[in-house]
Amino acid sequence: xxxxxxxxxxxxxxxxxxxxxxxxxxxxxxxxxxxxxxxxxxxxxxxxxxxxxxxxxxxxxxxxxxxxxxxxxxxxxxxxxxxxxxxxxxxxxxxxxxxxxxxxxxxxxxxxxxxxxxxxxxxxxxxxxxxxxxxxxxxxxxxxxxxxxxxxxxxxxxxxxxxxxxxxxxxxxxxxxxxxxxxxxxxxxxxxxxxxxxxxxxxxxxxxxxxxxxxxxxxxxxxxxxxxxxxxxxxxxxxxxxxxxxxxxxxxxxxxxxxxxxxxxxxxxxxxxxxxxxxxxxxxxxxxxxxxxxxxxxxxxxxxxxxxxxxxxxxxxxxxxxxxxxxxxxxxxxxxxxxxxxxxxxxxxxxxxxxxxxxxxxxxxxxxxxxxxxxxxxxxxxxxxxxxxxxxxxxxxxxxxxxxxxxxxxxxxxxxxxxxxxxxxxxxxxxxxxxxxxxxxxxxxxxxxxxxxxxxxxxxxxxxxxxxxxxxxxxxxxxxxxxxxxxxxxxxxxxxxxxxxxxxxxxxxxxxxxxxxxx
Amino acid sequence: xxxxxxxxxxxxxxxxxxxxxxxxxxxxxxxxxxxxxxxxxxxxxxxxxxxxxxxxxxxxxxxxxxxxxxxxxxxxxxxxxxxxxxxxxxxxxxxxxxxxxxxxxxxxxxxxxxxxxxxxxxxxxxxxxxxxxxxxxxxxxxxxxxxxxxxxxxxxxxxxxxxxxxxxxxxxxxxxxxxxxxxxxxxxxxxxxxxx
Numbered sequence: 001x002x003x004x005x006x007x008x009x010x011x012x013x014x015x016x017x018x019x020x021x022x023x024x025x026x027x028x029x030x031x032x033x034x035x036x037x038x039x040x041x042x043x044x045x046x047x048x049x050x051x052x053x054x055x056x057x058x059x060x061x062x063x064x065x066x067x068x069x070x071x072x073x074x075x076x077x078x079x080x081x082x083x084x085x086x087x088x089x090x091x092x093x094x095x096x097x098x099x100x101x102x103x104x105x106x107x108x109x110x111x112x113x114x115x116x117x118x119x120x121x122x123x124x125x126x127x128x129x130x131x132x133x134x135x136x137x138x139x140x141x142x143x144x145x146x147x148x149x150x151x152x153x154x155x156x157x158x159x160x161x162x163x164x165x166x167x168x169x170x171x172x173x174x175x176x177x178x179x180x181x182x183x184x185x186x187x188x189x190x191x192x193x194x195x196x197x198x199x200x201x202x203x204x205x206x207x208x209x210x211x212x213x214x215x216x217x218x219x220x221x222x223x224x225x226x227x228x229x230x231x232x233x234x235x236x237x238x239x240x241x242x243x244x245x246x247x248x249x250x251x252x253x254x255x256x257x258x259x260x261x262x263x264x265x266x267x268x269x270x271x272x273x274x275x276x277x278x279x280x281x282x283x284x285x286x287x288x289x290x291x292x293x294x295x296x297x298x299x300x301x302x303x304x305x306x307x308x309x310x311x312x313x314x315x316x317x318x319x320x321x322x323x324x325x326x327x328x329x330x331x332x333x334x335x336x337x338x339x340x341x342x343x344x345x346x347x348x349x350x351x352x353x354x355x356x357x358x359x360x361x362x363x364x365x366x367x368x369x370x371x372x373x374x375x376x377x378x379x380x381x382x383x384x385x386x387x388x389x390x391x392x393x394x395x396x397x398x399x400x401x402x403x404x405x406x407x408x409x410x411x412x413x414x415x416x417x418x419x420x421x422x423x424x425x426x427x428x429x430x431x432x433x434x435x436x437x438x439x440x441x442x443x444x445x446x447x448x449x450x451x452x453x454x455x456x457x458x459x460x461x462x463x464x465x466x467x468x469x470x471x472x473x474x475x476x477x478x479x480x481x482x483x484x485x486x487x488x489x490x491x492x493x494x495x496x497x498x499x500x501x502x503x504x505x506x507x508x509x510x511x512x513x514x515x516x517x518x519x
Numbered sequence: 520x521x522x523x524x525x526x527x528x529x530x531x532x533x534x535x536x537x538x539x540x541x542x543x544x545x546x547x548x549x550x551x552x553x554x555x556x557x558x559x560x561x562x563x564x565x566x567x568x569x570x571x572x573x574x575x576x577x578x579x580x581x582x583x584x585x586x587x588x589x590x591x592x593x594x595x596x597x598x599x600x601x602x603x604x605x606x607x608x609x610x611x612x613x614x615x616x617x618x619x620x621x622x623x624x625x626x627x628x629x630x631x632x633x634x635x636x637x638x639x640x641x642x643x644x645x646x647x648x649x650x651x652x653x654x655x656x657x658x659x660x661x662x663x664x665x666x667x668x669x670x671x672x673x674x675x676x677x678x679x680x681x682x683x684x685x686x687x688x689x690x691x692x693x694x695x696x697x698x699x700x701x702x703x704x705x706x707x708x709x710x711x712x713x714x715x
Contacts, residue, residue, distance in 0.1 A: 048686035050669035053603055090714035129712040132700040133692070140696070140703040147705035155704075157712040165695045166687035296697065301683060303695040309704075312714045321714070329683050330669035334661075347646075350584045350660050351639055358668060358681045428654060429661025483714065 001230075001240050006032040006195075007220050009229055009245035011202045011260065014077015015489040016473020017251025018185035019121075023497035024247075025192035027505055029220055032195045032243065033186075034231060036256065037073035039198040040080055042182040046172025050330040055171065062255055063427060064389025067281060067378050070440040071253050075198045078253075078440065079180040080172050082486055083306040084158040086127040088118050089481040089488045090315055096373055096479045104376070104478045106448050106459035109495075117491035117498070125159035125179040127487070134165065136303025141295060141366055142324035143309050145415045151313040156306065156323075159487075169305035170328065199235040202252070205264040206230070207466070208244065216467050220246060220504045226468050247504065248469045250446075251493070254279065255380070255387070257475040258445035261456070262382040270465030272452040275445070279378025280480040281391070282371045282441035285404040286325060288338065289417035290364050297363040300326050310483075319373040320404060321482045322411070324366060332361065335438065337431060341419035349423070357420065365420065368408045373480045374400060374437075376444045393434055401435040441485045443477035461496035472496045553651035557608065562615035569600065576614045579631035583638040584663045587680055594672040598662045606662055609655045616652065620644055 007029040010021045017033065025031040037058060040046075047054055058074040059081060072078040094110040097103055121127070132155065135143075143153045159179040169178060176183065190196060206228045214226055223246040233239045250257045258276045265271055291298065307324040314320040332338070339348035340357055348354065357365075378391045391397075409419060423431040424438065449455020452464035457476055463469040472493040474485060481488055556562060566573055577596040582588055588595065599610045606613070620641045621630040630641060645656035670677040670685045677685025697703065709715065 047674075049671075049674045050685070051671045051674075052665070088713040092714075132704065133696060135696060135700055135703075137696060140700055143703045143705060147703065151705060152708045153705045154707050154709045154712045164687070164689075165692075168687060299695070302690070310712075312708060315714055328669070329678060329681065330665060330671070333664045333668050347639065347643055350642075350664065352586050354664075355585055355587050355680070362682050425661070429657045430654070 001242050003242045003244055004032065005225060005244045006030045007223075007245065008032070008247045008249060009034065009227070009243045010249045010251055011229065012036075012077060012251035012253060012256060012473060013075050013186060013196065013198075014072070014079060014181065014251065014253055014473065015486050016253065016476070016493045017077070017249065018181045018189065019490055019493035020249045020251065020470070020472050020497040020500065021194050022185045022189040022192065023494070023501055025189045025194040027501050028193075029247070029504070031189065031193065032197065032245070033189065034200040034202060034243065035075050035196065035198045036201040036234065036252065037075060037198065040075045040172075040182060042080070042173075042176050042180060046080065046174045048166065048168040048171060048174060050171075050328060052330065052334075055330075060255075061427070062380075062387055062389050065391060066393050066434055066436055067279075067389055067391035068436065068438040069255060069281070069389065069442045070438070071255050071442070073256075075196070076181040076186060078486065080178075080182060081170055082440070083169050083484070084160050084178050084304070085306050085484040086122070086125060086157050086159045086487040087310070087483040088115075088491075089483055090312070092315065092319065093373060093479060093481045093483075096375075098375075102454075104447075106450050106455075106478075108459045109448065109492075114488070114491050114495060117494040118487065120494050121487055121490040124184050125487075125490075126161050127157050127159050127179075129157050130155045130308045134163065134303070135308035136165065136299065136326065137296070138298035138300060138303070138324055138326050138366065139307030139309040141291065141298040142307055142368070144295065145366070145411055145417075146311055146313070146322075148415055149411065151311060153309050153311045153313075156308055156310045158304070158306070160304070163304055165303040167301050167303060167305060167326075167328070170331070199233060200231050200241070201234055202260050203230045203232055203263065204267065205248070205260065205469075206267040211467055212465070214467055217503045223247075223468070223504070246468060247500065249500075250469070250471045250475070251473040254442040254445045254474040257471055257473055258380050259382065259387060261446060262380075268466065272456045272464055274447065274449075274452075274454065274456050276380040276382075278376040278444045278447050278455070278478065279380060279391075279442055280376035280444040280478070281374060281378055281437050281439045282480045282482065282485065283374030283400060283404070284369060284371055284437060284439045284441065285401060285408065286367060286369045286422065287405055287408040287412065288365055288367045288420040288422050289412035290340070290360060290420060291366055292416035292418075294416065298366055300362050300365065301328065314370075314407065315482065318404070318407065319482060320370045320407070322368065322370050322408070325369045327367065329361075334425075336422040336424045339421050339423075341421050366412070366417065368411060370404050370408055371441065371480075371482050371484075372400060372404060373482050376447070376479060378442070378444075380445055391437065398435060441481070443474040443481070443485055443489070444479065446471045446475040447478040448476045449478065460499040470496060470500065553612070553655070557612045557651070557655075560611065562612055566611035566615040573610070573614050575631040576617055577610075579633075579638060580617060580642065580659065581663050581667065583635055583642050584660050585667045585680070586635060588667055594666070597672055598666045599659075604662055606655070606658055609658075613655055613659055616645065616655075617641060
């Protein structure tokens, strides 16, 4: 088996991986990035289509009991396919506690600690609040619903430059307007000397000797090689390659990182038993309604994929952010059976009544979504090469689901909307019987904590018991955030990268920072 | 005509069963078992062919699920032949089952000649079945809705029925947003869009 050596091996290339890759390459470390998914070119790879075959080339789902997770396997991770919403997590999110009243985040990490790194992430992705003139019609209609009830709304923040509003953000921006990592972190990392290999899957991790006796700090050139990662090429050859590195950074995402550690448990016997546990999922609840005739049209298909507006009205009282959603037809039909509330005709979710409803979908339907600070109760385990996911529906979670739905429904009905019942379905089109949480905002499978009994990595992202091995992606984030997760994952990865750089820097940085990074 | 089809069915089933080397007992037991009927192709061979008849049956099914769709749309039944989707393996069974149910209710095998109300009754009955048959019908309705509404095979066409363009066509800002958007916006509690 071929062996490739590097100072730093970064597994993954998404929001949690790209920042350490760039910062450590800029510091002069020999960095290799491996990505399980295929290469993506930001100008030629994306398509405006609803063809599931195209989307499933890059997007994966892990469906389990009461919880489904969607994630990307492609260069840049989810950054090619997300809605570009880039919001900081509220202070309240960092103060969440467990049943025993213990803070879930490590004691040294809060919004204030992350703010400088949020600043950096904002600059790198050119994050800006949307111009009022660019807020899509559905976002304005959502604002009007809130305004009528005396509630507040905010123009959301996005990582985009020169947006045309084509409406296909979630299939990848063919204009290169979306500031995916393919346009900033990754090319800058390559420019700083990093090597990127796509279609390479990390299979297992092993130590090179007893890593406990290796230096916990000091110049990287004096460090021994500490970790072997056995990989398989996915380009057809299925060739096996061993990557040997002094520092190992796991950034394969909440699912990918946990899976790799679960599959490596035999060799990494000191791993915390919390690997795969504590998955938080942003408690996403969605409802739909038809606008009354007094309202102007929305438009599900025009303007950017996200409707531009969010509301923090219920953040203090309920721990919720409320927003609207603009699912394209595939996302709508593949996720739920829609029927007009009170329509007693059978069938209602197909046939004539359904067509009548779908004809109103583009302009008269409004979809509301709430993201909440639900507890990290998801659990992932590896059962003979298969991942098993489950979420215990506690009384508290059921109560949260029903109360949140009731709140969203009340926003619609008090504005005179007619409710649309959405029965969420599995991959075969059959409805779930219990509340089912479906999200792309999963975090926490290898969470940060103050002690190994409560988490997998310390506040600096280092795996307990394994010096030089880090988790820097969503897996390290301990709680739901009540906002889209990408910016927090990136900011935390910047914070972890800064810590690694401080610890292992060899002299002055060898790569000059770009002007916008200095500012 | 219906009697002739029924007779063909019997002949085809026994011939296929023999070819598969099944014992008579096993074959007769399996008739009632949908997974085996699909796996062993225990239905008339004609339903496995890409024939005009099967095409008409499937088009009639799609029209039942999405009334108002253009029945002559070239890609209308393509998901049933697309090996990417599991339904392609059940296409023959599914078309055959639609016809068998039609026979039971209307003394004819011609599902495609029924009124849309009659076809709706047939499809609803299939959906209400438990086990694999119900799953095949559920999957067929599900995939049909996805294919039609999302226009998965032709981004240039999209779905005219719901005014979905299929892909972006350059348009001016008026089509995307409203003038004077401030009139829609309520008060804000953040300085920059971020929560405190």
